[in-house]
Amino acid sequence: MERRPLGESGLDVSTVALGCFAMGGKKWGGDVRDEDSIDAIRLAIDRGVNLLDTAASYGAGHSERIVGRAVRGSREKVVLASKIMVGFQDEDEVRMSLEDSLRKLDVDCIDLYQVHVPNRADMDANLRVLEQMERFRGEGRIRAIGVSNFSTEQLDRGRQVARIDSVQPPYSLLWRHVEMELLPYCRRHGIAVLAYSPLGQGMLTGKYSGAVSFPEGDARRPNLLFHPDNLDDSLAVVDVVSRIARARSRTTAQVAVRWVLQQAGVTSALVGGKRPEQVEENLGGDGWALSEDELQQLNRISQQVHERRTTTVPENLMIWQDVPDPFDEPVRSRIREQYLESRAVT
């Protein structure tokens, strides 16, 4: 498995990384089983994946616990990435979130600690969090600092108070907003790019052929890629990906992951999976190359779709979902209350 540098951290990470969002067991349907998640993580590690991405908010910490259980005995083989609780920004909250993540992961140090979502209305709050993260690095509790869903302006400000090693934006054949500014910025400044939802949360595996309806609370319900207004466009891209996959004796998911990995500036694709079979398939995004002609075919259709969509989707939407702002005060206090409640019972 190819490895690439994680910014200036001195760590190297696998190009195909394992995203552990669904392993939280909430928001991803009724077929998430802890044993499958643990087997999937161990298979990935055996096959050379060293970057595992989780977050305090995934299943209210359940994903972190599963990752912690799965890596017991192979800690030195992995780069563990987690994120502070969504919507947390006060000093005590950030420290509590870090300590809880360390405990759930059952480790002394998190390799890559990331800000999950920026406070868009109050940049100073983001700066305070980043300063605190630098203190954590000084204390040896974390090794590298990352941000997610940040714009280049937010990065510019953030880099004045912390060495930011990586960014984590949504990026796939169906969501190419980062190409305008973020990717060139990261290339210029030597910042690693960890592309999330490279399969468009399943859309780019080719398993959907028409309207899909996810239950209330499912992570994919607010995903714009599944919205009826965008569905035909999403499927038009999937058609071309599947055609190329058939011609290359690959799967649609493998071509979708491969495309992300061949984009200049991308370090890793954080590919989600619930079971060993999915992870096994997705590992096939590594170790081969799409030709220039294939890249052109993929770019042509996905650019058409992307340009059409930019007229209907707000330009400043960094995340690909239509979700409430976690720093909006009522939302923030609800998140905080739920977090404290879940902490009290565990």
Ligand SMILES: NC(=O)c1ccc[n+]([C@@H]2O[C@H](COP(=O)([O-])OP(=O)(O)OC[C@H]3O[C@@H](n4cnc5c(N)ncnc54)[C@H](OP(=O)(O)O)[C@@H]3O)[C@@H](O)[C@H]2O)c1
């Ligand atoms: N920083 C952020 O704000 C943020 C946001 C989202 C994600 N992320 C990170 O990025 C990672 C990946 O993103 P994601 O999980 O949202 O989406 P994704 O990687 O695009 O899609 C993952 C989902 O697709 C389905 N799938 C995966 N492999 C498959 C295969 N070979 N065949 C058929 N279906 C397959 C599975 O769900 P089903 O089986 O249910 O279809 C899986 O959970 C996350 O786990 C997380 O680490 C970060």
